[in-house]
Amino acid sequence: MGLGRRLYRGEIDVDFVGKWRLWYSLSGLLLVVSLAGLLINGLNLGVEFRGGSVFSFKAGNASIEQVRETFQAEGVHQPIVQTAGDRWRVTTETLAEGTTTQVQTAISKDYSVPADQVDIQSIGASWGGEVSQKAWIGLGVFMLAIILYLSMAFEPKMALAAIVALVHDLVITAGIYAWSGFEVTPATLLGFLTILGYSLYDAVVVFDMIKEVTAKLGHTSKQTYSMAANNALNHTLIRSLNTSLVAILPVAAILFIGTTLLGAGTLKDLSLALFVGMIVGTYSSLCVATPLLVTLKEREPKYQAIARRLASTGGGGKGSGGKGSKDSKSAAVAKG
Amino acid sequence: MLLALILALGGTMFLQKAFTPKLGLDLAGGTTVTLSPVTQNNASPPEEILDRAVNIIRDRVNGTGISDAEVAKSGDNIIISIPGVGQSEAIKLVATTAELRFRQVLAVAATQAPQELATNAPTPGATPSGGASTAPSGEPSGSAPSSSASVPSASPTGKALSSALTAPTPAASAPAQGAEDPTAKPAATQNGQTGQDGQTGQTGQDAKQQDGKKGQEAKATPTGQASTPPAQDPNAGIDTSGIDPAVLAQFNKLDCADPANRGQGVQDDPNKQFAGCETDGSYKYVLDVAKVVGTDIDTASAGVRQGTTEWVVQLDFKSKGAGEWGKLTTAAFNSPEPRNMVAVVLDGVVITAPVIQGPIPGGRAEITGNFDQVSATNLADQLKYGALPLKFNRSSIDTVSSTLGQDQLEGGLIAGLIGLALVLVYCLLYYRGLGVVAVLSLVVATVITYTAVVVLGHNANFRLSLPHIIGLVVSIGITADSFIVYFERIRDEMKEGRRTLRAAVEVAWVRARRTILIADAVMFIAAIVLYFLAVGGVAGFAFAMGLTTLIDIVVVFMFTKPFIALLARLKFFAKGHPLSGLDAERMSDTHSTGRTTTPQEA
Numbered sequence: 001m002g003l004g005r006r007l008y009r010g011e012i013d014v015d016f017v018g019k020w021r022l023w024y025s026l027s028g029l030l031l032v033v034s035l036a037g038l039l040i041n042g043l044n045l046g047v048e049f050r051g052g053s054v055f056s057f058k059a060g061n062a063s064i065e066q067v068r069e070t071f072q073a074e075g076v077h078q079p080i081v082q083t084a085g086d087r088w089r090v091t092t093e094t095l096a097e098g099t100t101t102q103v104q105t106a107i108s109k110d111y112s113v114p115a116d117q118v119d120i121q122s123i124g125a126s127w128g129g130e131v132s133q134k135a136w137i138g139l140g141v142f143m144l145a146i147i148l149y150l151s152m153a154f155e156p157k158m159a160l161a162a163i164v165a166l167v168h169d170l171v172i173t174a175g176i177y178a179w180s181g182f183e184v185t186p187a188t189l190l191g192f193l194t195i196l197g198y199s200l201y202d203a204v205v206v207f208d209m210i211k212e213v214t215a216k217l218g219h220t221s222k223q224t225y226s227m228a229a230n231n232a233l234n235h236t237l238i239r240s241l242n243t244s245l246v247a248i249l250p251v252a253a254i255l256f257i258g259t260t261l262l263g264a265g266t267l268k269d270l271s272l273a274l275f276v277g278m279i280v281g282t283y284s285s286l287c288v289a290t291p292l293l294v295t296l297k298e299r300e301p302k303y304q305a306i307a308r309r310l311a312s313t314g315g316g317g318k319g320s321g322g323k324g325s326k327d328s329k330s331a332a333v334a335k336g
Numbered sequence: 337m338l339l340a341l342i343l344a345l346g347g348t349m350f351l352q353k354a355f356t357p358k359l360g361l362d363l364a365g366g367t368t369v370t371l372s373p374v375t376q377n378n379a380s381p382p383e384e385i386l387d388r389a390v391n392i393i394r395d396r397v398n399g400t401g402i403s404d405a406e407v408a409k410s411g412d413n414i415i416i417s418i419p420g421v422g423q424s425e426a427i428k429l430v431a432t433t434a435e436l437r438f439r440q441v442l443a444v445a446a447t448q449a450p451q452e453l454a455t456n457a458p459t460p461g462a463t464p465s466g467g468a469s470t471a472p473s474g475e476p477s478g479s480a481p482s483s484s485a486s487v488p489s490a491s492p493t494g495k496a497l498s499s500a501l502t503a504p505t506p507a508a509s510a511p512a513q514g515a516e517d518p519t520a521k522p523a524a525t526q527n528g529q530t531g532q533d534g535q536t537g538q539t540g541q542d543a544k545q546q547d548g549k550k551g552q553e554a555k556a557t558p559t560g561q562a563s564t565p566p567a568q569d570p571n572a573g574i575d576t577s578g579i580d581p582a583v584l585a586q587f588n589k590l591d592c593a594d595p596a597n598r599g600q601g602v603q604d605d606p607n608k609q610f611a612g613c614e615t616d617g618s619y620k621y622v623l624d625v626a627k628v629v630g631t632d633i634d635t636a637s638a639g640v641r642q643g644t645t646e647w648v649v650q651l652d653f654k655s656k657g658a659g660e661w662g663k664l665t666t667a668a669f670n671s672p673e674p675r676n677m678v679a680v681v682l683d684g685v686v687i688t689a690p691v692i693q694g695p696i697p698g699g700r701a702e703i704t705g706n707f708d709q710v711s712a713t714n715l716a717d718q719l720k721y722g723a724l725p726l727k728f729n730r731s732s733i734d735t736v737s738s739t740l741g742q743d744q745l746e747g748g749l750i751a752g753l754i755g756l757a758l759v760l761v762y763c764l765l766y767y768r769g770l771g772v773v774a775v776l777s778l779v780v781a782t783v784i785t786y787t788a789v790v791v792l793g794h795n796a797n798f799r800l801s802l803p804h805i806i807g808l809v810v811s812i813g814i815t816a817d818s819f820i821v822y823f824e825r826i827r828d829e830m831k832e833g834r835r836t837l838r839a840a841v842e843v844a845w846v847r848a849r850r851t852i853l854i855a856d857a858v859m860f861i862a863a864i865v866l867y868f869l870a871v872g873g874v875a876g877f878a879f880a881m882g883l884t885t886l887i888d889i890v891v892v893f894m895f896t897k898p899f900i901a902l903l904a905r906l907k908f909f910a911k912g913h914p915l916s917g918l919d920a921e922r923m924s925d926t927h928s929t930g931r932t933t934t935p936q937e938a
Contacts, residue, residue: 197862247813250755
């Protein structure tokens with residue numbers, strides 16, 4: 001039976017929890033690489049963080065060289081010229097107000113664009129600082145609110161696992177930005193913050209199922225917490241994949257339009273951050289959040305007892321043989 | 337319930353004949369200026385100060401003649417949104433924190449365009465500065481000639497400065513009222529006399545000290561009016577001694593009738609002479625270098641002079657300022673008029689030019705005139721704070737032309753449609769019959785969202801911006817996810833094989849409902865946190881996310897679930913038709929138990 005068919009029938013059975021070593025190593029590696037990227041390359045901060053001006057206009061008959069010359073003729077030192085279709089976007093250092101007007105006039109003259117169709121965005125150098133400060137505060141408040149809420153709705157350990165997965169997503173997404181050199185703008189930060197919502201959303205659905213399944217575990221149960229959690233995860237796997245796909249589809253649409261029609265700007269920056277973040281988020285909710293939760297839960301005496309009892313009787317249980325033994329192995333490791 | 341909601345929203349749309357959302361500036365074109373307060377150690381400024389700044393900026397923006405502008409607070413920032421294009425220059429001036437200067441008047445002239453004077457002079461009270469106090473506005477014609485006490489101060493500068501240390505001298509109070517002064521009233525008369533008015537109005541001011549007996553010829557202003565022969569020499573009657581010729585030339589060219597020349601934000605150099613206009617454009621002045629500036633002021637307050645009902649503005653200078661102020665007033669007092677006036681210049685505009693009643697040592701001064709509480713407070717605030725109660729940085733100025741706005745709107749809508757279409761196709765392919773439910777649910781959600789946006793736009797001034805559109809598009813995924821959670825639950829229940837479809841729908845609902853609520857709560861928390869800690873467009877995005885999360889809950893509870901319950905009665909679904917999404921093959925759970933459980937057997 002092909003994978004697609006098995007997926008459709010909901011018959012996939014992957015040992016996510018048992019392979020925790022693999023996931024932890026993979027995530028650890030990704031985290032190290034991301035942090036290294038942040039330290040070595042740093043983030044390519046957009047004009048909003050450095051201060052400067054952005055000119056945007058439509059001109060079909062221009063070349064990058066021409067546009068650059070137009071700007072340099074007006075005394076702009078380092079114009080960064082980008083184009084998408086016939087729309088041009090030029091980023092400059094902070095300009096005096098007079099220069100801004102001169103450049104506007106020059107563009108209008110050189111490319112026969114009406115002056116009022118030249119869009120100008122000027123940003124003070126402190127603006128980005130303020131945005132990122134607010135973003136950090138937002139991040140802090142959000143995490144606190146989520147920890148409180150999940151602790152109440154589920155339990156503190158689930159909240160902890162979810163938050164760790166979340167930080168994991170953020171660091172890796174930031175790492176991808178550092179290595180790829182994608183520009184970080186306030187819209188990107190907004191995207192990062194939104195990833196938080198998504199990443200958790202996914203984890204919440206999985207945890208809800210785990211909570212339901214593991215609630216039945218007791219002295220006589222034939223499943224360890226790991227097994228139960230893994231079952232729950234596989235149960236919601238289709239949903240997780242479907243959800244992620246359905247969430248990524250519109251984002252991909254925005255990214256496509258933003259990149260091809262409008263060039264750089266809010267649409268592209270935001271959707272790119274979401275796109276990257278959602279992919280990382282899907283991975284982490286399956287391979288990081290749940291294994292982490294299991295690691296935490298298997299330390300509890302109640303579940304240790306179950307694991308010990310099942311390990312001594314040779315494991316197994318009502319699940320299929322292969323999976324069961326893998327699960328009990330993982331449980332044993334988690335215990336030790 | 338749901339129908340009622342849709343009908344209510346739709347009905348509101350029809351009643352208000354509003355079928356399209358109001359667009360934000362990034363979609364409709366316009367300029368957005370974000371101002372961030374500059375405070376010591378980045379502390380948040382007090383709310384009331386910020387509110388006052390918002391009001392002052394709003395006054396200024398409106399004063400520049402821009403219509404439809406919005407000035408709003410967003411966190412600590414002030415956001416000025418001005419629709420349309422070509423306003424950027426005016427906007428840049430709006431938030432400039434101007435310095436206050438005290439300059440001795442060297443020469444003065446009434447504005448040369450009589451028509452303008454006629455409309456402007458009587459309405460000084462309407463100017464943002466309020467410096468012109470209670471001069472009766474809106475009554476250009478009417479009872480002017482008979483007015484003795486009812487024309488308190490046709491001259492916008494009908495004020496006098498005196499030392500607060502000295503008791504109100506007769507010279508300070510009585511003439512300053514302008515009421516007993518027969519020459520002070522005519523500014524309120526009709527056009528025919530306006531040229532004359534300009535002069536007499538001016539004279540009235542002089543009369544405060546000179547008792548109207550001299551000075552008419554000292555600054556006889558050419559007005560081009562028949563009654564006053566046009567002067568060949570623009571400088572006739574003006575004592576040009578000590579005036580920089582360049583400034584004099586500027587002065588002669590200066591047309592205060594044109595509001596553009598009264599534009600705010602001209603940063604006058606305190607070390608140079610300056611030619612400027614009165615805020616209402618009625619007079620123009622040549623002003624000496626600024627001997628005293630706003631930072632020399634310790635405090636200013638409005639109050640009622642003891643024993644009277646007269647509102648006055650009291651000024652206290654700092655020690656250095658007090659000395660300079662003493663010198664300035666002494667020099668002015670000893671000068672012939674019009675040089676006995678000291679102009680208060682704000683934003684390059686003369687907000688008031690009181691006649692100095694005597695040397696004012698000791699660092700306290702009092703401005704009298706025809707103030708009421710509002711105008712006195714206003715002037716005191718201006719003296720105290722300069723233009724704005726806070727210093728602001730222009731954090732960002734964003735101009736969006738209508739074409740870029742159009743492009744962004746189209747881009748956002750196309751992206752939304754593509755996204756929606758992809759999700760719909762996927763739902764149909766994967767869930768088949770159930771997919772139809774998802775499609776219909778999304779359609780319902782879209783309709784509610786659209787009507788909500790329109791109704792909010794017309795009733796709560798909600799303007800759809802690019803971040804909103806992105807938020808809405810992104811939220812398609814969240815909405816669709818609720819259906820997926822529910823569908824998967826139904827299939828789980830069916831797989832266990834214990835239930836009929838109708839039972840499964842109910843049992844699955846109880847479980848799915850909890851998951852959906854918790855997940856939506858997480859999204860909603862995210863939206864709220866983002867909204868309240870937002871900078872710039874973030875708030876819009878968060879708002880859209882929060883809105884769609886709520887709509888999602890409404891749709892799932894009131895449409896999707898009842899609809900599925902209804903479908904479960906149909907043979908097509910109950911019998912597990914291959915296209916229903918609940919077919920036998922799909923439901924067979926061969927893997928774990930080897931048992932083949934189909935809905936048919938159940």
